[in-house]
Amino acid sequence: MSNSMMYVNEMVEEASAHDRPERKRRLGILFWICVGWLALNVLAAIFANVLPLQDPLFQNYVSINAGPSLHHLFGTDDLGRDIFSRVVFGSRVSIEVSSGAMVIGFGVGAPLGMLAAYRRGKFDAILSSVMYVFLAFPAIIATIAVLSFWTPRSLFKIIVVIGIASIPVVYRVIRSAAMTIATKDYVVAAKVQGATDRRILMKELLPNVAPIGISFLLIGIATVVTLEGALAFLGLSVNPPTPSWGNMINESLAILQTNPWLAIFPSLAMCLFLLCLNFIGDRLRAHYDVSDGKL
Amino acid sequence: MLIVIVFIITVGAFYLIHLLPGDPAVVILGTGASPVNRAKLYAQFGLNKPILEQYFVWIRNVVHGNLGTSFITQTSVWSTVRAALPIDVEIIVLSQILAFAVAIPTAMRSARKPDGWLDRILSAGSFTLLSIPSFVIIVLLVLFVAIKLGVPHTGVSSYVSLSSDWITNLESLTLPAFTLAVGSYVVYYRVLRSDLIATLQEEFITMARSKGISQRRIMWRHAFRPSSVALLGTAGVNIGGLLASGFIVQYLLSIPGLGYTLITSIGQSDYLVVQGIVLVVSVGVILINFAFDFIINIVDPRISRE
Amino acid sequence: MSQEQKLLVVKDLATTFHTPSGPLAAVGGVSFDLNQNETLGIVGESGAGKTVLLRTIMGLQPRTNVDVSGSVLLDGFEVVGASEKAKRSIWGLEVAMVFQDPMTSLNPVMRIGKQIDEILRVRLGMDRRAAKARALELLELVGIPSPAVRYNVFPGELSGGMRQRVVIATALAGSPKLLMADEPTTGLDVTIQAQILNLLEELKEQMKMSVVLVTHDLGVVATRTSQIIVMYAGRIVEMGSTREVFAHHRMPYTRALLEGSPKVSNPSHTRLLAIPGRPPNLLNLPKGCSFAPRCSFATDRCRQERPELENANAPGHTFACWNPLPVTQSVSA
Numbered sequence: 001m002s003n004s005m006m007y008v009n010e011m012v013e014e015a016s017a018h019d020r021p022e023r024k025r026r027l028g029i030l031f032w033i034c035v036g037w038l039a040l041n042v043l044a045a046i047f048a049n050v051l052p053l054q055d056p057l058f059q060n061y062v063s064i065n066a067g068p069s070l071h072h073l074f075g076t077d078d079l080g081r082d083i084f085s086r087v088v089f090g091s092r093v094s095i096e097v098s099s100g101a102m103v104i105g106f107g108v109g110a111p112l113g114m115l116a117a118y119r120r121g122k123f124d125a126i127l128s129s130v131m132y133v134f135l136a137f138p139a140i141i142a143t144i145a146v147l148s149f150w151t152p153r154s155l156f157k158i159i160v161v162i163g164i165a166s167i168p169v170v171y172r173v174i175r176s177a178a179m180t181i182a183t184k185d186y187v188v189a190a191k192v193q194g195a196t197d198r199r200i201l202m203k204e205l206l207p208n209v210a211p212i213g214i215s216f217l218l219i220g221i222a223t224v225v226t227l228e229g230a231l232a233f234l235g236l237s238v239n240p241p242t243p244s245w246g247n248m249i250n251e252s253l254a255i256l257q258t259n260p261w262l263a264i265f266p267s268l269a270m271c272l273f274l275l276c277l278n279f280i281g282d283r284l285r286a287h288y289d290v291s292d293g294k295l
Numbered sequence: 296m297l298i299v300i301v302f303i304i305t306v307g308a309f310y311l312i313h314l315l316p317g318d319p320a321v322v323i324l325g326t327g328a329s330p331v332n333r334a335k336l337y338a339q340f341g342l343n344k345p346i347l348e349q350y351f352v353w354i355r356n357v358v359h360g361n362l363g364t365s366f367i368t369q370t371s372v373w374s375t376v377r378a379a380l381p382i383d384v385e386i387i388v389l390s391q392i393l394a395f396a397v398a399i400p401t402a403m404r405s406a407r408k409p410d411g412w413l414d415r416i417l418s419a420g421s422f423t424l425l426s427i428p429s430f431v432i433i434v435l436l437v438l439f440v441a442i443k444l445g446v447p448h449t450g451v452s453s454y455v456s457l458s459s460d461w462i463t464n465l466e467s468l469t470l471p472a473f474t475l476a477v478g479s480y481v482v483y484y485r486v487l488r489s490d491l492i493a494t495l496q497e498e499f500i501t502m503a504r505s506k507g508i509s510q511r512r513i514m515w516r517h518a519f520r521p522s523s524v525a526l527l528g529t530a531g532v533n534i535g536g537l538l539a540s541g542f543i544v545q546y547l548l549s550i551p552g553l554g555y556t557l558i559t560s561i562g563q564s565d566y567l568v569v570q571g572i573v574l575v576v577s578v579g580v581i582l583i584n585f586a587f588d589f590i591i592n593i594v595d596p597r598i599s600r601e
Numbered sequence: 602m603s604q605e606q607k608l609l610v611v612k613d614l615a616t617t618f619h620t621p622s623g624p625l626a627a628v629g630g631v632s633f634d635l636n637q638n639e640t641l642g643i644v645g646e647s648g649a650g651k652t653v654l655l656r657t658i659m660g661l662q663p664r665t666n667v668d669v670s671g672s673v674l675l676d677g678f679e680v681v682g683a684s685e686k687a688k689r690s691i692w693g694l695e696v697a698m699v700f701q702d703p704m705t706s707l708n709p710v711m712r713i714g715k716q717i718d719e720i721l722r723v724r725l726g727m728d729r730r731a732a733k734a735r736a737l738e739l740l741e742l743v744g745i746p747s748p749a750v751r752y753n754v755f756p757g758e759l760s761g762g763m764r765q766r767v768v769i770a771t772a773l774a775g776s777p778k779l780l781m782a783d784e785p786t787t788g789l790d791v792t793i794q795a796q797i798l799n800l801l802e803e804l805k806e807q808m809k810m811s812v813v814l815v816t817h818d819l820g821v822v823a824t825r826t827s828q829i830i831v832m833y834a835g836r837i838v839e840m841g842s843t844r845e846v847f848a849h850h851r852m853p854y855t856r857a858l859l860e861g862s863p864k865v866s867n868p869s870h871t872r873l874l875a876i877p878g879r880p881p882n883l884l885n886l887p888k889g890c891s892f893a894p895r896c897s898f899a900t901d902r903c904r905q906e907r908p909e910l911e912n913a914n915a916p917g918h919t920f921a922c923w924n925p926l927p928v929t930q931s932v933s934a
Contacts, residue, residue: 270431
């Protein structure tokens with residue numbers, strides 16, 4: 001609670017510095033459960049075609065709005081389509097959009113952020129103020145606006161729009177992370193000893209920025225999954241009948257009272273997916289001791 | 296800075312029209328449009344002039360409050376926006392009051408004994424809520440609470456404005472405000488908690504303690520204000536996200552705010568209304584952000600000094 | 602000397618922190634007492650447990666993961682084991698603290714007037730006007746020019762020396778009988794240091810307080826204290842009247858400290874003798890004398906058995922050492 005705890009911490013640090021090996025905090029069992037769940041989701045999405053799943057588009061008019069059963073694990077929707085298989089196929093959209101957008105966001109934002117932190121000076125000043133302007137932009141509104149005008153909509157366009165919108169955010173996080181490392185003695189020392197810029201960036205900066213980048217990447221993916229869900233909800237994501245978690249929930253609204261399963265299962269799938277991402281991201285961040293403020 | 300950003304927003308909003316495939320006039324008005332409407336649209340955007348001039352023609356109109364006339368409803372875009380805007384403002388204000396009213400005391404509680412049982416419960420709860428998107432919250436609320444309890448939750452026609460019948464109005468906005476409040480609460484709680492914990496480690500808190508004043512006074516008078524900078528910053532940024540979540544909630548509950556209007560307009564390809572809403576909302580968000588920056592400078596004199 | 606005159610009686614005080622790496626004995630076996638209107642100096646290297654000792658005496662230690670045993674009688678009030686609520690009644694009014702670093706000990710977002718007022722209004726029940734008048738007096742007393750203006754500024758607008766004066770004014774607001782000054786000049790310029798120390802001395806006379814002055818600089822305590830405690834690794838290794846300790850110290854550590862402090866009488870460029878080695882690991886203290894590993898006089902006994910405090914020739918002068926320095930040795934202080 002109070003400040004004398006800090007003296008104690010200093011004492012403990014000093015004390016443990018010379019004779020005890022530093023204790024590595026464990027990530028915990030929950031962390032690995034989350035990793036497992038995410039891996040399962042991703043594998044299911046990749047191999048959805050070869051898995052023994054029912055056709056997500058096949059309309060079985062004999063069983064409409066059926067509850068969960070052995071034959072239809074999650075039940076069926078108002079067109080008699082199997083909800084389980086639609087949830088599995090629906091994860092494809094979320095995973096494709098989020099990973100695609102993050103490839104663009106990190107592909108552009110991360111190198112620029114590292115360069116700006118390393119180079120400083122004019123390069124950093126100009127780039128940062130440009131990014132600041134775009135950061136001030138209400139990105140969600142801009143995304144909605146562009147997607148509603150840029151017709152016909154496709155997965156590719158959604159990825160591009162969200163990816164571009166994420167560049168300034170990634171840039172800011174990576175730049176501030178790299179900044180604290182770029183000013184450390186060993187980087188300065190490497191510079192003085194005449195190491196090439198390329199070498200310093202790859203050997204000194206990258207490995208140290210990576211943990212922060214990875215934990216932010218996971219949180220970024222979670223954000224994009226949510227955003228794609230919201231867009232699907234507004235009818236701005238992939239067109240039906242292709243299933244996505246967002247548009248399944250959207251379709252469920254009209255028949256919420258007759259068939260709540262159609263809303264519950266995709267919601268559950270999405271929330272679990274997000275929970276795991278957030279949890280892993282949070283744990284990694286704590287593990288590498290990155291303060292909340294940087295994200 | 297503000298001017299630069301607003302300028303870029305107007306350019307962006309203007310350029311939206313040109314994202315439409317083909318001749319915007321044809322897309323907006325359809326192939327069988329009347330010459331009168333065509334003339335109106337051309338006047339609005341100066342479509343036959345060079346692009347730079349088009350922008351100036353359009354921006355002059357916008358500055359004069361002329362966002363064009365919807366070719367679908369034949370009403371002025373500005374009046375549509377003006378009718379819907381107060382609903383969004385009301386929902387957001389209500390939700391923020393709710394979110395802060397719960398986030399501040401719970402964060403204070405948590406921070407007093409970090410890792411105590413109450414903090415663990417609150418933190419785990421907030422973490423779970425963090426992973427539930429607002430559109431899922433609203434669906435679940437409608438599914439499990441509103442339908443069962445008979446809370447009024449839907450209907451454009453049944454919507455009553457604040458000035459005509461405030462009780463019915465508040466009733467119908469309870470659900471959307473609550474939904475937005477949940478999302479905001481999680482963020483505010485987490486930000487304030489972690490800042491409070493950091494602040495409580497500060498020497499000046501020990502000094503306040505050494506004066507023999509109560510724990511309560513230490514929390515509110517000494518710890519709260521220096522811990523609220525990130526909270527305010529987050530709140531400012533959060534407003535943009537709130538608008539978007541608000542859109543979904545309105546659409547779902549058929550509350551005729553900007554979001555509902557926006558989505559129906561997208562569905563009807565009523566591009567001028569979409570453009571108008573995007574412009575007004577973007578500028579609004581920017582202004583709110585700057586307002587929050589301003590408040591932060593007042594709350595923490597350290598920042599303006601740097 | 603009867604118990605009545607003692608403002609502070611500390612017996613067998615020990616503070617142990619429970620850390621993830623095991624118990625950490627920050628302070629152990631500390632006993633001493635302090636008369637009214639007296640100034641006690643506590644010296645030792647950083648990490649010797651001076652700050653923790655001071656806070657434990659006041660009862661200001663963290664509320665969790667810490668054990669305190671022994672007894673602290675502060676003007677008849679038993680601090681050890683008292684509830685936070687009970688301790689609040691003495692904090693500010695009986696005992697107050699001047700914190701080490703004026704850059705961090707003032708609330709950065711509270712006007713300094715309010716920080717001085719607080720104790721007057723909350724603890725003494727003064728109304729706004731009376732509190733402000735008193736706060737202005739205090740600002741004047743600690744030598745802050747144009748107090749009426751300074752009353753309304755934030756700490757960030759003041760220099761370090763000015764801030765430390767504000768900290769002192771805040772500590773004095775409740776007219777405490779005992780003032781704890783925890784290295785009050787560490788972060789300040791040398792010229793300002795002397796000013797602040799002189800100010801404390803004047804105020805002590807003026808307000809009839811007792812003062813505990815913690816420092817790592819023996820030079821600071823030489824002229825300003827009547828008693829000295831030398832601490833090493835959380836324990837008292839030598840104590841006595843200032844004059845006695847300076848003239849006839851017996852503990853090699855005290856000598857090392859004395860030789861390590863710069864003196865005006867020395868020609869410039871005299872080499873300062875740093876004490877070789879580093880303070881011991883408090884998580885894992887050596888079995889015998891804590892100073893033995895760094896001591897040139899250490900014998901096997903020093904490494905095996907811990908020396909207790911024993912009397913020196915002069916009354917009240919005690920030291921803990923198996924191989925004390927000869928009585929006659931003296932370093933000109």
